[in-house]
Amino acid sequence: MSRIIACYKWVADEADLKINPDMSVDLSKAKGKISDYDKNAIEAAVQMAKITGDEAVTLTYGSKKAKLSLKDALSRGPAEGFWVNSEKAEQADGAASSKALAAAINKIGDYQLIICAEGASDTFARQVGPSVAARLGIPCVSSAIKLEFCENEVKVSRKLENGIEIVAAQLPAVVCILPEINRPPIPGLKAVLDAGKKPTREYKIEELGLVESDLSARTETIEFKAYVMNRKNIVLDGETAADQVKALVGSLKKEGII
């Protein structure tokens, strides 16, 4: 039995963001949550493990705040939760996160499949999955909406702009999934209680053979500002309902929405 590892990020809940009058964003009151699409990644890992008989586990790279995430992650079904604990994670970019995750994946060992979300709900930079694959020297398939195992391969349906591409990749591999892949259920009472009894493992970066400077970000966030979407305030008129609908459809077409 080998492992299917779902990676997730503990992000600030956007519902708690406060926008200051100068458009700067106040994160100080924001609670943490598992990035939305990462819940799909965890669910995908749990589903696959059921089919293949492997063990689904989760992995996160985060500061001490991310400790709260372990129980939440495990209540979604995986057997064990791994956490790379470093304050450096607060300033991480894709390069830094993928380094920490790849090192942890090597340490965990015996993996078949790594599942990431296409992007995190805070930055959506879409870097981590591909970078982890590159660091591990294994294939990476993105935009996945369906996974199937056959022998030593994973068959992935990829959602493209105008169609679906089916790709096979040699295992072990990294797959980046889109939220369409599944609908993660809300964990029930027993699942939450069980989560408290499941094993968790915390890694310090030294245990992974890394030093602080290895995890420095390669990009720097200079500013983080709110964006105001102005309403267009278009009023459509038309005598009959049919006219009004026609005007609406025309307007939406003009805007390139449909």
Added chain:
Amino acid sequence: MGEENQFDAIVVGAGPAGLACSYLLAKAGKAVLVIERGDAPGAKNVTGGRIYSYALNLLDKDLVDDVAWERKVSHEEIMIINGKRSITMDYHDPSLTEGDESTQSYTILRAVFDQWMADKAEEMGAMVVCGIRVDDMIQREGKVVGVIAGEDEMYAEIVIAADGVNSLMAQKAGLIPDIKKETVGVGVKEVIDLPAKTIEERFKLSQNEGSARMILGCTQGIHGGGFLYTNRESISLGCVFMPQEIVQHGIQIHDIFQELKMHPAIYRLIQDGETVEYSAHLVSEAGFQGMPARLYKEGLLLVGDSAGLVINTGYSIRGMDLALLSGIAAARAILGETDLSQIGPAYLAELEKICLLPTMRLSVGYNQLLEIPRIYSNYPQLAIGVMQRLYQVDGQIPQNFKKQVMEAINESGLTVWQMLKDGLKGVRSI
């Protein structure tokens, strides 16, 4: 059944009642499971904003130093509104912010306070599970033996219904009928952010000091009133109404509340603030008469709002301190009584001992008083009318005071006879 599905106690609802009970049970080494439907304790809970410290002191003296409070109330205010005019009475006792921790009161925000209490209960070993709604309870041979949440069943020697007003648990156990509309009010509330300094200037507070204000005459004549509490960096402003009167009068709650916010004497207090939270909740209004006839069933105790333990005197609302007391009483009964079938009666005895039931009985009078409809329109108008005449100097020959008062009485639509009757009723009831 299996070991892992069995607890000593299951507490439904992580509000002050449930958490007080869990805290004490866990402290005594019991295996306690608290199930809360909100994503976090207090996430969706609504209160005006003031809790009395004596109840926390009773829960555990060590907790009092550490309470997640906003400000200590040293200004007790009553405000009467009529039209654009208003009277505000401010009773200030600076000693209320220092010294004896057991006779103070604090303004609080529930999202912070409930989380703090849950953390304390967890430190004692209680298991608090959030984001799970209890749907039903498991009953065998007339006894409650567990709860059902989604597809999962959990068992316990005792279930504590701490699920608040209109308790689903109490309904399922047949202890209360479906909601009775005469006994519950609807509360709406906004939390308005303002810098601490602005709040201290506007309310004339020193650091840490807070004010608690009840507002009469702001409900367009219907049974209800407003409240305002100062938090560290925000103001809690709200109103409570009787829903059936709202319907009868064809008024929108939102409109009354908006008018209150725009009242000149209120607006200058909240000006430039940002509303960061809007909420609505039911509040039990009937005092002792609104309590269920039975507060327990074998295997089940009702605590806090689920037992109707709220006292509204018109000048203060007490629900959270009573919730804490009932949680304490429940824990004492469970820990003190080994015969499971006797926990219910033991709980009642503890409620008497902790002075909760006697206090509830006294509330009967207040409720009679508050049923006088004139309190919400005519009397505020009278008070304002008298003030207006008292302070108006216009160079004309002043009328004698008695005449002015009579004029104000006539204007308010009251009669002396009516006032005497109400006065008598008032004196008798409290």
